[in-house]
Amino acid sequence: xLSEQKDVLAFMCAECGQGAAVTAGVARLKYDTSVKIIRxxxxxxxxxxxxxxALKNGADAVAVIGCCFQACHFFxxxxxxxxxxxxxxxxFKEMGYSDQMINHYTARAAEGETATGDFEDAIERLxxxxxxxxxxA
Numbered sequence: 001x002l003s004e005q006k007d008v009l010a011f012m013c014a015e016c017g018q019g020a021a022v023t024a025g026v027a028r029l030k031y032d033t034s035v036k037i038i039r040x041x042x043x044x045x046x047x048x049x050x051x052x053x054a055l056k057n058g059a060d061a062v063a064v065i066g067c068c069f070q071a072c073h074f075f076x077x078x079x080x081x082x083x084x085x086x087x088x089x090x091x092f093k094e095m096g097y098s099d100q101m102i103n104h105y106t107a108r109a110a111e112g113e114t115a116t117g118d119f120e121d122a123i124e125r126l127x128x129x130x131x132x133x134x135x136x137a
Contacts, residue, residue, distance in 0.1 A: 008035045008122050009059040011050070012115075013043045013077070016067040019109025025119040027112045031119040036062075042066070043104075044077025048088055051102055060135065061101045065118055068106045078106060098134030100125035 012018045018039050024031070040046055043066025051062050064085060066078035082104045085136075089099035103125055105118040129135050 006034050006060040006123075006126060007058060008032075008061045008119065008120065008126060009054045010035055010037045010063045010064060010065060010122070011040050011043065011046045012037055013066045013073075014039055014041050014106050015073040015080045016071065016109045017043065017065040017115070020065070020107035020111055020115035022112075023110055024115045025113030029112050031116045032123055034123065035119045042072070042074040042077035044072075044074060044080035047084060051088060054060060055101065061103070061122055061129070063109055063122040064104060065104050065105045065115065066104060067110055070109070092134075096134065098129035098132045100129035100132070101135060 005103075010076050012021055014108055014132060018037075021037055025133065046064050054062050064081050066081050067073060072078045085104040087104055088102055092101065105114075106120070107114045111116045126135075
């Protein structure tokens, strides 16, 4: 858990990502209240502009959660998303920021524990970014 309230914005695809969050809720799995979920049609629609807007407007970290590879309901949206995140991580490092603030994950709709695990990982990475001193705050 974070020592002070930080916001982790999770862009979750409407198919597997959101399904995993719903499964977690039905199973009464708990996750940190710092995680704010935004449902998107496909993780491939989340680009650098949305991620930078989220960070500019107060999010401390961004997680993009899409379908598992080979299972994207929109053909290759998860691959697009993964490659964008990789490029943004590289850009963040070159600008002197921690690349731990933005992360890509995959989930299956039936695996609620995967979604909560992804949230925990995003929070751990945010704490690591703060220790490195590479956050926007």
